[in-house]
Amino acid sequence: MKIIVTGGAGFIGGNFVHLMVNKYPEDQIICLDALTYAGNMETLEPVMNKPNFKFVKGDIADRELVFHLFKEEKPDVIVNFAAESHVDRSITDPGIFLKTNILGTGVLLDACKEFGIQRYHQVSTDEVYGDLPLDRPDLFFTEETPLHTSSPYSASKASADLLVLAYHRTFQIPVTISRCSNNYGPYHFPEKLIPLIIANALNDKPLPVYGKGENVRDWLYVEDHCLAIDLIIRKGKVGEVYNIGGHNEKTNLEVVKTVIHELGKSEDLIEYVTDRPGHDMRYAIDPAKIHRELGWLPETKFEDGIKKTIQWYLDHKHWWESIISGEYQNYYEKQYGNR
Ligand code: NAD
Numbered sequence: 001m002k003i004i005v006t007g008g009a010g011f012i013g014g015n016f017v018h019l020m021v022n023k024y025p026e027d028q029i030i031c032l033d034a035l036t037y038a039g040n041m042e043t044l045e046p047v048m049n050k051p052n053f054k055f056v057k058g059d060i061a062d063r064e065l066v067f068h069l070f071k072e073e074k075p076d077v078i079v080n081f082a083a084e085s086h087v088d089r090s091i092t093d094p095g096i097f098l099k100t101n102i103l104g105t106g107v108l109l110d111a112c113k114e115f116g117i118q119r120y121h122q123v124s125t126d127e128v129y130g131d132l133p134l135d136r137p138d139l140f141f142t143e144e145t146p147l148h149t150s151s152p153y154s155a156s157k158a159s160a161d162l163l164v165l166a167y168h169r170t171f172q173i174p175v176t177i178s179r180c181s182n183n184y185g186p187y188h189f190p191e192k193l194i195p196l197i198i199a200n201a202l203n204d205k206p207l208p209v210y211g212k213g214e215n216v217r218d219w220l221y222v223e224d225h226c227l228a229i230d231l232i233i234r235k236g237k238v239g240e241v242y243n244i245g246g247h248n249e250k251t252n253l254e255v256v257k258t259v260i261h262e263l264g265k266s267e268d269l270i271e272y273v274t275d276r277p278g279h280d281m282r283y284a285i286d287p288a289k290i291h292r293e294l295g296w297l298p299e300t301k302f303e304d305g306i307k308k309t310i311q312w313y314l315d316h317k318h319w320w321e322s323i324i325s326g327e328y329q330n331y332y333e334k335q336y337g338n339r
Pocket residue numbers: 006007008009010011012013032033034035036037038039040058059060061080081082083084085086100104123124125126157179180181182183184189
């Protein structure tokens with residue numbers, strides 16, 4: 001099988017590329033990535049010399065480049081991770097989210113229509129369902145929950161999902177979609193909550209908590225997400241959406257305090273800052289369908305996953321220190337300077 005993985009130089013795509021290259025030496029894995037601020041060739045270092053891996057630099061919204069790649073490579077499967085992925089950036093600069101997340105997805109679908117494909121898999125998010133109230137712990141997102149987005153990021157991801165389903169219905173493109181909860185683990189860009197808190201705590205810098213820190217996220221170890229996608233592209237039913245999550249709900253404050261305690265730091269580092277506009281209160285996935293139909297269950301508990309993640313950041317200081325000392329510094333100043 002020849003698989004194009006878009007966005008493979010990012011956090012989840014990178015973990016997925018590592019998994020696929022090592023687990024399926026007989027498959028060919030091609031990573032297509034534009035190397036935006038979030039893409040990092042160091043993440044692909046461990047697989048660069050593997051005979052079944054190839055890297056192509058390019059934008060999924062570049063029609064000519066994508067069509068050329070499909071013509072040359074004749075892929076069997078596309079797994080689309082490529083996206084602008086940070087809610088806060090979508091609030092300050094929504095335009096690029098529309099271009100990459102919606103138009104880019106459209107270009108990939110057009111290429112599938114033109115050249116044929118065995119499977120197009122769209123990596124989506126639970127954020128397309130909007131949020132749940134804190135006082136209704138009985139409610140969860142199922143695949144039938146209506147799309148009801150809050151941020152330009154989630155609106156762009158929901159638009160892409162609708163496009164994917166439209167290409168299935170209208171042009172019979174064999175698609176699947178997965179909607180996963182918040183991931184954490186190795187290679188997570190340090191603008192997102194968990195790696196940002198780890199990096200700041202290690203540097204004894206303030207730990208910015210939005211609002212009161214009571215918002216709830218449903219955390220999943222990244223490897224479990226990657227294993228679920230692998231299962232969906234091999235055994236999932238065409239035209240179906242699968243929710244992925246491990247019933248691991250935590251308030252942001254709980255997460256921040258866990259990291260503080262694991263690192264032996266002081267809670268005095270916590271700094272409550274102005275809340276995110278439109279901040280979603282609670283995400284919580286019901287993963288019953290993927291468990292029932294494909295037998296997927298998460299393997300890593302939060303208590304173990306967070307320890308492994310912290311250890312990874314301790315062992316790979318070079319990976320994240322070179323990010324936070326570079327261009328990212330300007331973003332950090334803009335985002336937190338006057339908050
Ligand atoms: P990320 O920001 O870490 O990585 C995104 C990657 O896509 C980067 O390598 C970047 O260079 C690349 N990219 C961006 N624009 C591109 C373009 N136009 N063409 C080609 N490549 C481009 O993101 P992530 O956290 O790894 O998320 C990957 C996917 O998973 C996204 O689609 C996201 O919506 C989804 N998702 C993320 C989470 C999460 O918790 N991080 C949860 C559920 C779903």
